[in-house]
Each structure stands twice: as structure tokens, then as C-alpha cells.
Amino acid sequence: MLINRIVLITLALLSLSSFAQNVEREKLPPPRELTPEQAKVASANYQKYCSLCHGVDRQGHANDHAPSLRSKSLFESGVPHAILRPMSYGRQGTAMGGYLDEVGGPMTLDETWDLTYWLFWQAGVDRVKLSTNPVLGDVQRGEVVYQENCATCHGKKGEGITAPALGNQSALAHNSDEFIRYAIEKGRNDTPMVAFADKLSSADIDNVTAFLRSQASGWKQETQVLKHIPTPKEYIINPNNDDPNFTLNEQGYVTSADLYAALKAKKRMVLLDTRVPSVWQTAHIEGSFPLPYYTDFDALEKELPKDVQIVAYCSCPRAAADYLTNKLTDRGYLKTAVLWEGIFGWQNLGYPVKRAEGINDSKELSSSTH
Numbered sequence: 330m331l332i333n334r335i336v337l338i339t340l341a342l343l344s345l346s347s348f349a350q351n352v353e354r355e356k357l358p359p360p361r362e363l364t365p366e367q368a369k370v371a372s373a374n375y376q377k378y379c380s381l382c383h384g385v386d387r388q389g390h391a392n393d394h395a396p397s398l399r400s401k402s403l404f405e406s407g408v409p410h411a412i413l414r415p416m417s418y419g420r421q422g423t424a425m426g427g428y429l430d431e432v433g434g435p436m437t438l439d440e441t442w443d444l445t446y447w448l449f450w451q452a453g454v455d456r457v458k459l460s461t462n463p464v465l466g467d468v469q470r471g472e473v474v475y476q477e478n479c480a481t482c483h484g485k486k487g488e489g490i491t492a493p494a495l496g497n498q499s500a501l502a503h504n505s506d507e508f509i510r511y512a513i514e515k516g517r518n519d520t521p522m523v524a525f526a527d528k529l530s531s532a533d534i535d536n537v538t539a540f541l542r543s544q545a546s547g548w549k550q551e552t553q554v555l556k557h558i559p560t561p562k563e564y565i566i567n568p569n570n571d572d573p574n575f576t577l578n579e580q581g582y583v584t585s586a587d588l589y590a591a592l593k594a595k596k597r598m599v600l601l602d603t604r605v606p607s608v609w610q611t612a613h614i615e616g617s618f619p620l621p622y623y624t625d626f627d628a629l630e631k632e633l634p635k636d637v638q639i640v641a642y643c644s645c646p647r648a649a650a651d652y653l654t655n656k657l658t659d660r661g662y663l664k665t666a667v668l669w670e671g672i673f674g675w676q677n678l679g680y681p682v683k684r685a686e687g688i689n690d691s692k693e694l695s696s697s698t699h
């Protein structure tokens with residue numbers, strides 16, 4: 330009996346392993362199922378929080394080159410953490426902020442997990458099993474491959490131009506080597522990221538992956554103490570002084586230089602940070618209040634006066650701020666303006682921001698300028 334069983338098991342294992350050689354990669358079981366109620370909330374959360382940049386159909390690139398959240402290769406290679414972590418903690422120095430309540434975002438842990446699985450089910454692809462081993466390669470050769478084939482979109486230093494910042498420390502910390510390699514090999518379907526499987530040798534794909542990994546500094550997510558979020562009643566800065574009377578630039582925006590001058594001259598205004606509040610927690614222009622693009626406008630209208638000068642900014646550099654000021658204009662707010670350069674542009678020009686620890690710095694550049 331026992332011997333029979335062992336023979337059977339051995340046969341089964343043998344046939345499994347020969348099967349595994351025929352198909353390219355082993356499949357993972359499907360992700361956790363959502364109840365209809367969970368799926369409904371996840372879908373609504375997606376539209377409320379994510380569609381501004383990732384697009385109403387998850388196609389990506391609606392604003393600020395936010396990647397597709399439905400491409401086949403992303404979800405095939407997707408260990409859930411590849412979606413959950415950027416959603417929860419963001420990618421520091423890019424327009425992607427963190428949405429988990431722990432870092433000052435609007436979503437609970439359950440909601441972020443449900444949205445992660447909802448995205449998997451919407452993509453509707455089988456997940457493949459990727460190795461967690463490091464990808465070994467020649468880093469110097471990888472850098473040459475990178476500068477020749479990747480830098481035009483991803484930036485000479487991986488800072489991201491029209492494509493994700495591959496040198497971003499939070500991205501490198503969150504993504505495994507095989508996840509990165511898979512994206513290079515397969516590309517990202519229906520996006521400008523083509524498959525390099527037939528453009529580069531397998532060894533060069535290893536080399537460029539090893540080069541990207543060599544850029545990682547061992548960054549870790551830091552926990553920070555969250556600041557009190559002010560209410561709209563507290564919004565007006567210098568309430569007893571004059572309005573700034575901005576001259577807008579050709580495109581109809583207020584420049585960093587003019588905003589800085591108005592703040593120094595203690596002009597009366599409301600300065601709104603329209604990003605997800607977690608990034609306001611990390612760094613913001615002093616005097617600003619977090620009022621995210623997905624705010625409850627009915628509640629706001631009751632408290633925020635209509636005649637005061639409002640200046641809005643984001644890091645997109647203008648997508649969220651434009652969206653929010655358009656909503657305000659529709660509701661009869663008379664004086665709204667958007668910061669032309671966005672907060673990263675502001676920082677890159679050398680203007681100060683207030684950081685989480687209360688440190689004011691004026692010269693430090695953000696890790697990504699897009």
C-alpha cells in the first residue's frame with residue numbers, strides 16, 4: 330500500500346515537473362475574493378482617490394504619467410504588495426502619495442487590501458510565480474544598457490521623466506528584482522513601456538536589472554507622528570491684512586516667486602495643499618492646509634468664505650490643484666489661483682518647505698523632479 334502510494338506520488342511529482350517545463354512559469358492561485366459590498370466600496374474608492382491620475386478605466390497616464398493599473402504584466406507579476414505598498418505609503422518624491430490612514434491618508438488597512446484585490450480582479454489575469462532571488466548581472470554593463478535604452482523616458486538618474494522613477498528609493502525597496510525584470514522583459518501592455526524581450530539579450534535584461542538594484546540605498550518606511558489637521562475656520566492666514574493681488578503668468582497661474590513674495594509680505598490668503606494629506610504631513614509650504622482633491626465640497630462651502638484669495642498647489646504639478654479650484658469656481662469662489670510649478674518646482678527653485686520634524690529647509694531638492 331505504502332509503496333504504491335509513494336510510487337503514485339513520485340509519478341505525480343514527475344508529471345508536474347515536466348509540465349512546469351512546458352509552460353513558462355508556474356501559476357499562483359487567484360487572489361482573495363471580495364464580497365459584492367467590498368467590491369462596491371473598492372470601486373467607489375478607486376474613482377474617488379485614484380482616477381484623477383490613473384484614469385477612470387485604470388488605463389493610466391490621465392495625469393502626471395501615472396502608470397496603468399490594469400496592464401497584464403503588472404498584475405501577472407503582481408505580488409499583492411507591489412500594488413498595496415505604493416497605494417499605502419506612496420512613492421516619496423513623486424506625485425504618488427500614501428493613502429493609508431497610518432501615514433495620514435484617507436483609507437483603512439482593510440480598504441487598501443480590498444482595493445488591491447479589486448484591481449487584481451478587474452485586470453483578470455493569472456498571476457505567475459516569480460522567484461524572490463536576486464537577479465545577478467554585470468552592473469557596469471547594465472548602466473550602459475540603461476543609458477542607451479531607458480534614460481530618455483526614465484531619466485538619466487532614474488528620476489522619471491515621462492515614466493516611473495526607477496531610481497526611486499521607495500519603489501526599489503518595495504519591488505523585488507524579478508518584478509522589475511518581468512516588467513522589462515514583458516513591457517507594460519498598452520503603455521509606452523514596450524517589451525524588451527526581443528530587443529535586448531536575456532543577459533542584458535539581467536544586467537540592467539542588477540544596475541537598477543545597485544541604486545537602492547536600503548531605504549525603509551519611517552513612521553511619523555501625525556500633525557493635527559486644521560479645520561476650514563482656521564484656514565485664512567493674516568486675516569487682517571491686504572490681499573496679494575497676483576498678476577498671473579501667461580498660462581493663468583501664479584508663479585512660485587510671486588507666491589513667496591506674498592507670503593513674506595504677510596498678505597491675507599488661503600493656501601491649500603490639494604494632495605492626499607499624507608504628503609502634507611511629510612512636507613508642505615508653511616501656512617498651507619491640506620484640502621485634498623476628493624474633499625467634501627458641500628461641507629467646505631459652509632465654512633470657507635468666498636471672497637478671500639485662494640492659492641492651491643499639488644505635486645502633479647497642477648492636476649489636483651486645477652481640479653479643486655475648478656470645483657471651487659463652479660461654487661462661486663471668486664479669487665482662486667494655482668501654483669504654476671507645483672511644490673516640487675517650488676522646492677527646486679530653492680523655496681522653503683516645512684518638514685515633518687519641524688525642520689525648515691530651503692535648498693534640498695526632491696528626489697524626483699517630474
Ligand code: HEC
Nearest residue numbers: 389396397478479482492493509512513517520521522537
Ligand atoms: C518610451 C519610453 C520608455 C522607455 C524607452 C523605457 N520605458 Fe520603462 N516604462 C515606461 C512607462 C511609460 C512605464 C509605465 C507603464 C505603465 O503605465 O504601467 C514604464 C514602466 C517600467 C517599469 C515598471 C515600473 C513599475 O514600478 O512597475 C520598469 C521596471 C521599466 N519601465 C524599466 C525600463 C527599462 C529597464 C528600460 C530600458 C531597457 C525602459 N523601461 C525603457 C516608458 C519607457
Ligand code: HEC
Nearest residue numbers: 378379382395396412415416420423424425428489493494
Ligand atoms: C496625483 C496623481 C496620483 C493619484 C491621485 C494616485 N496616483 Fe498612483 N501613481 C502616481 C504616479 C505619478 C505614480 C508613479 C510614480 C513613480 O514611480 O514615478 C503612481 C504609481 C502607483 C502605483 C505603482 C504602479 C507600478 O506600476 O509600479 C500604484 C500601485 C498606484 N500608483 C496606485 C494608486 C492607487 C490605488 C491610487 C488611489 C488610491 C493612486 N495610485 C492615486 C500618481 C497618482
